[in-house]
Amino acid sequence: MKNLKSLTEDRKLVKLLTIPVLVFAIFLQNIGNSHASAQLQEASVLFDRIQVSTQTTGTVCAKPTTGAGAVASVAVAFPTGYTLATTALSTNWAVSTTNLAWPTGAIAWPNIAFPSGVAGQVVTFSDPATTLSTSSLYCFNWTNPAAVQITSTPGTSYTGSITTQTSVPAAIDTEQYTTDALSSDQIAVTATVPEAFTLVLSSSSDPLGNLTSSAISSTITPITVTINTNAANGWQVWAADANSGLKSPTAGGTGHTIASLGLSSVVTLGSEGYNTGLTQTTTLGATATIPTGYQGGTAGHGGGLTTTYATIASATGPSQAAVLSMTDNAAISAITPAASNYGDTITVVGGGLF
Amino acid sequence: MKLRKISFVIVSSFSLLIVSSTIFIALTNADTTTSNEAYGVQVSPSPLVDTIVPGVTTTTQITVLNVSSATENLKITTGSFLYNSGSGSIKINSNTPPQIAQYITYSNPEFSLTPGQSIPESITITVPKNAGFSYSFVFLIKKQQTVTATSGAAYNAAIAIFALINVNRPGAKASLSVINFSTNKHIYEYLPVNFKTSIYNNGNTIISPYGNVYVQRDKSSVTPISTLTFNPNNSYILPSTTRSLSNSWVTGFPVPNSVTSSSGVQSVKLSWEWSKLNDLRIGEYTAKLVAVYNNGYNEVPITRTITFWVIPWVILIIIFVAAVIILFNLWLIFRRLYRLIKRIFHKSKI
DSSP: OOHHHHHHHHHHHHHHHHHHHHHHHHHHHHHHHHHHHHOOOOOEESSSBBBTOOOEEEEEEEEEEOSSEEEEEEEOOOOOEEEEOSSHHHHHHEEEEOOSOOOOTTOTTTTOOEEEEETTTTTEEEEEOOOOOOTTOOEEEEEEEEGEESSSOOEEEEEEEEEEESSSEEEEEEEEEEEEBOOSOOOOOOOOOOOOOOEEEEEEEEEEOOTTTOEEEEEESOOEEEEEEHHHHEOOOOOOOOSSSSESSSSSTEEEEEEBOOOOOOOTTSSSSEEEEEEEEEEEOOOOBGGGGOSSSSEEEOOOOOSSOEEEEEEEEEEEEEEEEEEEEEETTTTTTSSSOEEEEEEEEEEEEO | HHHHHHHHHHHEEEEEEEHHHHHHHHHHHHHHHHOOOOOEEEEEESSEEEEEEETTTTEEEEEEEESSSSOOOEEEEEEEEETTTTTTTTEETTTTTOGHHHHHSSSSSEEOOTEEEEEEEEEEEEEOOOOEEEEEEEEEEEEEOOOOSSSSEEEEEEEEEEEEEOOOTTTOOOOEEEEEEEOOOOOESSEEEEEEEEEOOSSSBBOOEEEEEESSTTTTOOOOOOEEEEEOOOOOOTTEEEEEEEEEEEOOBSSSEEEEOOOSSEEEEEEEOGGGGGGGGEEEEEEEEEEEEEEESSSSEEEEEEEEEEEEEEHHHHHHHHHHHHHHHHHHHHHHHHHHHHHHHHHHHH
């Protein structure tokens, strides 16, 4: 009876011990597994094209963490949704070690060869009896675009992995990589409509007439600059004048200039001053913008032009019939030297932007 | 009476004839009147983008069309320009020839065009083997003779064709870096969400990046909510300059429509298109920029990620207030029902 009791207690003890032993075994196995493969120091798959549904060549790069032991193969897992060639592996998955803008410091992956197999999304490239250094970043290219086709869904964060393997095969080092798929990754020129730019200047002459100290002289019929362009990045117009004002080479004996006023200036009665004010109308497309300093529309308002080209109008896209109306304003004081040859030469330059 | 009718018909017909004749003459005059433009020229392409090889003669072409009503006596020259990274503005300098000018020859340095006539101007560029890696400058189409004034102001005009020339030679480096990818606000009530991307060209060639801005729920989302085209205008970035490019996310509810006022000021007007109710945006979103450029061998993606919030607080307050009112009314109804039932029970006991 005593023996029977002892046997029952032993069984209880065995049962009690079984659970911790099992837990410990699983723990040990996990530790073993975690040490089975390390993370690669660096890993990347560079696709030469990343447009959706496009076949592409590319480059695989990795920097090992584990130095000892020979690598026998490299398993590259491509993201889900990427279509891989599974036949004629030597042709479709031909590899090269030509440096095609590889990351800085990368060297050719020794002994790398076309894959021994493609299983699901994993392509296992042969790399017979190769010892890789932990201080080098190794790269190789797959050279046939038929090998990989990018997924049909644009998106980011598509993930895959690179794993170096022994001959067993067992993982040595592994790491994930991330890539993107763009809806369009190249600019296709399919039309023959070039970007064109048209500039029309209405008149080359703005006679301001007799300037008197009792009135401000302004352009009677504004000079117009008309822009038509399909330049996608818009356009810009600059202006400069030859004299930074209305200049007479003979007035007062040695010459005199009615100097250009500053930006956002107002030509006032009885004081010497000269400026140019602009207004705009745009029929279609991007509206012309006139910088505050040159805005006209009110008597005597505008900005003074100088010998350096200044932006007098711009638009951020194509414009149809953007008309800039330029009005010159001038005033003199009672002591402004008399002469009949106060003149200025204004040059307007326009262009479609890049 | 009959005579009056006849005279009315004659007068009416005569008046109609006079009016018709006047309109006809006016229209005829409008058609035949020649305006007196001082300059009227069209050029294409504008801008001009090309890649040349050092030591090899490259010929490119621009077309110049006279759109004025008088003969244009024109010439083609080169000028330089300066791009300001901070303001994004361009300053041209027509007086300073660019370095590349010495390697350029024209098929017609000076030419005359009758109204409506065009000319293909061939531009030949031969840069030496030790040339630079890229050149950006302007071709100027201007009158052969500058108009000057003896009194008043004289106006001259010219067209600047921006020329962006890359030189395909060893040492050419295409490299871009995103220095800023941001939204103009962190919290939006409604769309549009405006993205600004500043890209610095730290290479020595002229580059036009392309790609997408993905708007997604979070950083790890594989399928984006919206895919925006990055740099749809193919803007170019010059070496050692920064360029800001913008994108807007507009697929929301209410629908943001861009409107331009009569004075040319652009603004956003919200349109309550109930068919787009599914596009109501609430919560935190992630925008991921994937810009790509070609370094001569492969496509180099440059990525940046930002997060922002869309909280349509007016709609949320309205929903909250409506919910409170409904719950309060329900509470009132249930309270009355409860009292009524209580009273009935009380009476039945009595």
